[in-house]
Amino acid sequence: MKRSLLLLAVCGALVCGCAGQARVKWADKLDDAVRTDRPFANDPACFQFAIMSDRHGGGRPGIYEDAVAKLNMLQPEFVMCVGDLISGYTDKQDEIDAQRMELDSMVDKLHMPFFYLPGNHDLSNDIMVKDWLRRYKRTYYHFVYRNVLFLCMDTEDPPSRKFSQEQIQYMAKVLAENKDVRWTFVLMHQPMWDQGEAWAPMEKLLADRQYTVMAGHVHEYSKAVRDGHSYIILATTGGASGLGGPDLGQFDHLVWVTMTPAGPSIVNLMLDGIYDDNVRTKESAQLVSSVYRGFSLTNDAIFLETETFEGGMVPLRIGNASDVPMKFHAVFEPNAFISPEPKQIDLDLPPKSKQEVVVKLNVAGPVKADDVPPVMLIGAASAMLPGLKKPVRIDTQNGFVLDRIRACPRRESGVQVDGKLDEWKALPIACERPAQIQLTAAAWDGPADGSFKFAVEYDDNFVYFAADVVDDKLALDPQNSEPWHRDGIELRLDARPDPERSAGRGEGEFDKILFTALCPGDDPAKTYCVSPDKLPAGVKFACVKTPKGHATEIAIPVKYLDAKQGKPWEAFRLNVQVDDFDGKPDDLSDAAQLCWRPDWRRQLNYAGSGTFRKR
Numbered sequence: 001m002k003r004s005l006l007l008l009a010v011c012g013a014l015v016c017g018c019a020g021q022a023r024v025k026w027a028d029k030l031d032d033a034v035r036t037d038r039p040f041a042n043d044p045a046c047f048q049f050a051i052m053s054d055r056h057g058g059g060r061p062g063i064y065e066d067a068v069a070k071l072n073m074l075q076p077e078f079v080m081c082v083g084d085l086i087s088g089y090t091d092k093q094d095e096i097d098a099q100r101m102e103l104d105s106m107v108d109k110l111h112m113p114f115f116y117l118p119g120n121h122d123l124s125n126d127i128m129v130k131d132w133l134r135r136y137k138r139t140y141y142h143f144v145y146r147n148v149l150f151l152c153m154d155t156e157d158p159p160s161r162k163f164s165q166e167q168i169q170y171m172a173k174v175l176a177e178n179k180d181v182r183w184t185f186v187l188m189h190q191p192m193w194d195q196g197e198a199w200a201p202m203e204k205l206l207a208d209r210q211y212t213v214m215a216g217h218v219h220e221y222s223k224a225v226r227d228g229h230s231y232i233i234l235a236t237t238g239g240a241s242g243l244g245g246p247d248l249g250q251f252d253h254l255v256w257v258t259m260t261p262a263g264p265s266i267v268n269l270m271l272d273g274i275y276d277d278n279v280r281t282k283e284s285a286q287l288v289s290s291v292y293r294g295f296s297l298t299n300d301a302i303f304l305e306t307e308t309f310e311g312g313m314v315p316l317r318i319g320n321a322s323d324v325p326m327k328f329h330a331v332f333e334p335n336a337f338i339s340p341e342p343k344q345i346d347l348d349l350p351p352k353s354k355q356e357v358v359v360k361l362n363v364a365g366p367v368k369a370d371d372v373p374p375v376m377l378i379g380a381a382s383a384m385l386p387g388l389k390k391p392v393r394i395d396t397q398n399g400f401v402l403d404r405i406r407a408c409p410r411r412e413s414g415v416q417v418d419g420k421l422d423e424w425k426a427l428p429i430a431c432e433r434p435a436q437i438q439l440t441a442a443a444w445d446g447p448a449d450g451s452f453k454f455a456v457e458y459d460d461n462f463v464y465f466a467a468d469v470v471d472d473k474l475a476l477d478p479q480n481s482e483p484w485h486r487d488g489i490e491l492r493l494d495a496r497p498d499p500e501r502s503a504g505r506g507e508g509e510f511d512k513i514l515f516t517a518l519c520p521g522d523d524p525a526k527t528y529c530v531s532p533d534k535l536p537a538g539v540k541f542a543c544v545k546t547p548k549g550h551a552t553e554i555a556i557p558v559k560y561l562d563a564k565q566g567k568p569w570e571a572f573r574l575n576v577q578v579d580d581f582d583g584k585p586d587d588l589s590d591a592a593q594l595c596w597r598p599d600w601r602r603q604l605n606y607a608g609s610g611t612f613r614k615r
Contacts, residue, residue, distance in 0.1 A: 043261060047146055050076040051187070051234065051255035054084040054216045055103075056121045058240025063252050063271065065106055067237050070274045071254065072111050079110060080150070082216035082234060083119025083189030091127045100135065115152065119189035119217065123156040140167050142174045148259055149174070149181040153202075155190040155215075162198045168205075175205050183263060184211035191215040191233050193226065212264055214255070221249035221268070230266075237271070287385055291392050294322025295349075295381045299359070301401045301606045308366040309402050316357045316398070320349035322383070330379020330396065337372045338363055340400070345379065361400060374399030374435075374604070399598070401606050407615040408572075411457045415464045417553045418524045419544035424466050427453040429596075431576070436595040436604055443582060444592035448472060450580035451594070452489075456612055462540075462555040465491060467576065471549035475581035476519060483530045484593070486585035488519035489543065489552050492600065494573040495564035501573050502608035506600030510534040514560070518543035520550035536560040571613045575600060 050071055055064045071079055086099035107114040116136045123129050123139065132139060139154040151171060157164045175184075184206065193199045193213065206229075213231045221235040235241065235251050244250040251270055258265040296319040302312055320326045326349040332340045341360040349355065361375065377398045382391040406429070415423055431454075432447040444450060447470065454467035467489060474487050484490060493514040494501045500512075509515035516535060519528040524542035529535075538557040543550060561569035576596040583590030598604035 045146060045182075045261050046259060048076045048256065048258050049078050049080060050074065051080045051082065051214060051257065053082055053234035053237045053253065053255070054119065054219060054239035055237055056084045056087045056119075056239055057217075057219065059087060060238050060240070063236075063238030066271055067252075067254055068106050068109050070269075070271065072109070073274065073276050074254075074256070074269075076112060076256070078113040078115065078145075079107075080115050080152075080187055081117050082187055082214060083117050083155075084121040084216060084239060085116070085119070086121060088121035088124045088128055091125050093127065093131070096128060096131050100131070115150075117152050117187060117189065118154055118156060120156055123154075129156075140170065142171075142178075144178060144181065146259070147180075147182050149178045149184045151175075151184065151186045153186065153188040153192075155188045155192055155217075161190055161192065161195055163192070163202070168201050171202065172205055175209075179209075182210070182261075183259065184209055185257075185264075186211060186213040188213075188215050190217045191231070193224075193231050210263065212266075219250070221246075221251070221253075232266070235268075284385075284387060288388075288392050291322050291324065291326070291383045291385065292394060294320055295326065295394050296321070297328075297379075297381075297396050297398055298607075299398055299400060301403050301608055302361075303608065303611075304369050304402060304404050307368055307370070307404070309363065309369050309372065310366050311363045312361055314359050314361060314400055316345070316359050316377070317354065318347060318349065318357070319354045320381075321352060323351050324383050324385060325350055326381050326383045328379060328381045330377050333376040333378060335373065335375045337367050338375050338400075340375055340377075345377075349381070359400065369402040369404060372402050374401045374606075376400075397603050399604055399606055401609070403597075403606075403609060403611075405608075406612050408456050408458055408463065408612040409615045411459045411464065414459055414461065415466075415553060415555060417540040417542050417555050419520075419527075419542040419551045419553055421466055421468055421551050421553070424455055427455045427466060427468055429454050431578075431594065431596045434594040434596065436598040436602070438577075438593040438595065438599060438602075439579075439588050439591045441592060443590050444580065444594065449582070450578060450592065452576070452578050452596075454576055454596075456574065458558065458614065461558055463493075463558060463561060463572070465552070465554040465556070465574075467552045468546070469549040469551065469578055471578075471580055473582055474520070474545065474549070475583065475585050477585060483517040483519045483528060484579050485581075485588075485591075486519055486579065487550070487581050488517060488528070488579050489550070490517045490577040490579065491515070491552075491554060492575045492577075493556065494600075495561040495569060497565045498571075501571070502611065504573070504600060505605055514539075514556065516541065516554070518552055518554075520545045520552075569614065571611060573608070574610045574612055 052067055085103050090096060118132055118139050123132060139157060140152060142149065142151050154167060155161060157167050211229055214234060216234045218233050219236050219239050219241055222233045224231045234255060235249055235253055237252055242250045253271060254269045256267050256269050299314055299316045302314060318328055328347045328349055330345045332343050339362045341362065345357055347355055379396050381394040384391045432451045437444055449472055450470065452467050452469040457464050469489060471487055476486050492506060494504050496512065510531065514536060517530040518541060520543045521527050522545060524544060527541060527543045529541055536557060540555040543552045558569065561572060578594045580594060581591040597609040
């Protein structure tokens with residue numbers, strides 16, 4: 001109480017008045033425009049308290065202690081409970097003493113008052129009832145705090161989910177003597193409102209007043225509203241729980257109540273979501289970072305010389321370069337074309353170790369490589385680090401991909417870069433089923449909504465790129481949007497020598513790799529290009545509207561590729577991404593980015609994707 005009065009005194013020195021009107025003495029003259037006109041939340045009628053739920057009924061060690069420590073961080077004015085504080089169900093005094101000593105040693109660490117309330121585990125026999133009364137003097141009681149009435153009831157009086165007549169008479173007297181309180185809280189262990197006959201007298205006594213009822217016992221959170229009043233069953237603070245999450249009402253929590261002039265504001269604070277200021281220190285960050293850096297998972301793509309695949313073997317390499325042991329678990333997602341062996345991988349990874357698992361990819365018969373989606377391996381590595389309560393987890397996702405090294409054929413004549421595609425005999429590479437869809441995948445309705453086909457060819461002076469994009473609805477304005485926030489096309493070309501090229505992850509755009517993003521105009525001169533000054537000297541481009549979408553032509557000087565490879569160029573790596581906005585530009589909720597090959601910058605990237613060789 002002294003702490004609360006001190007807090008009010010400090011608040012009163014800054015701001016005065018229940019309505020929170022500002023009378024602030026600033027260090028210097030400060031314009032009111034620096035803050036909103038909302039009143040300060042300093043009403044002296046407001047206060048905060050917390051409620052702890054069931055500790056026992058299959059208690060789990062450490063949870064209640066953790067809750068006590070976190071309450072000391074949060075600093076409520078006092079703490080309530082709803083019973084089941086010890087395991088109980090014993091008539092041996094030495095066991096009762098030991099259990100009570102353990103509990104009291106925990107709650108004694110609280111910086112604020114704790115109000116005891118019994119549950120069935122606390123009063124499971126006559127010996128335990130006598131012990132409770134010797135220690136805590138009463139099993140039901142009341143108190144008033146800032147004109148708010150708290151009724152703390154004993155649902156084991158007698159132990160048959162009934163209230164004794166004496167307890168009902170006590171509550172009736174208390175309610176009659178406190179008619180003018182602004183709110184009433186009723187706390188109990190078992191939710192007696194489910195027992196109509198047992199609860200009816202109390203419900204009648206509580207009529208015509210504002211109140212909230214809370215209980216525990218069930219170990220699953222739920223809220224009901226009866227005649228406009230909240231009846232809440234709490235989850236657990238260490239009691240047995242499936243921990244299935246909020247949807248199942250199964251979690252460890254503290255209830256935080258802020259009493260306001262308008263009534264209580266009630267929130268559930270999950271214990272695993274409350275951390276002190278040491279949640280991440282420099283030392284722990286370095287340790288966790290070393291684990292993330294130390295784990296590696298790689299596999300090679302399967303590059304085919306033909307269009308069909310008849311099965312094969314692929315090595316999966318797993319590494320732990322850190323100083324702590326790890327565990328790795330992963331499973332393959334179902335694939336309609338390929339059946340991998342093994343289907344599941346479980347490994348212990350000692351520090352500074354590498355392991356290899358050979359994965360066999362089985363097929364029922366020859367399949368076209370372009371029809372087969374990646375075989376996805378989904379898993380996680382984990383490591384238990386000193387000082388942390390939970391293992392560090394590194395989620396992983398690797399794709400076993402069938403791909404082809406494609407040819408970049410020689411042209412007989414050059415290309416007029418104007419967006420007109422009549423100089424191209426064919427655009428043989430089609431993307432009607434993107435390898436990856438970014439932004440909002442659900443915004444893509446299929447090839448008629450957005451798709452493209454393209455070609456790459458070369459002559460002595462240039463490598464040429466041409467693309468024909470189907471887009472059923474062009475979204476191009478405003479012109480000041482970033483090009484990837486409206487309809488357009490993005491091209492990335494990596495001309496470095498191997499292994500940098502094949503292992504690249506899209507880093508160094510405009511430097512290590514060529515990047516451009518184009519948006520179509522009515523004619524080539526109105527093509528929008530992002531940062532054209534950063535393109536290699538001599539690059540030509542055009543992106544124009546067409547009746548079905550837009551078309552693009554780009555010419556990249558051969559000199560650029562030769563310089564990157566330090567000799568006459570032999571190969572390059574290419575990716576194409578089409579940005580398809582069906583709503584307004586900048587509205588990412590109705591936009592899909594269609595990637596011919598997985599985005600090099602993302603986890604689905606695989607070594608060498610989109611490789612072309614000079615033919």
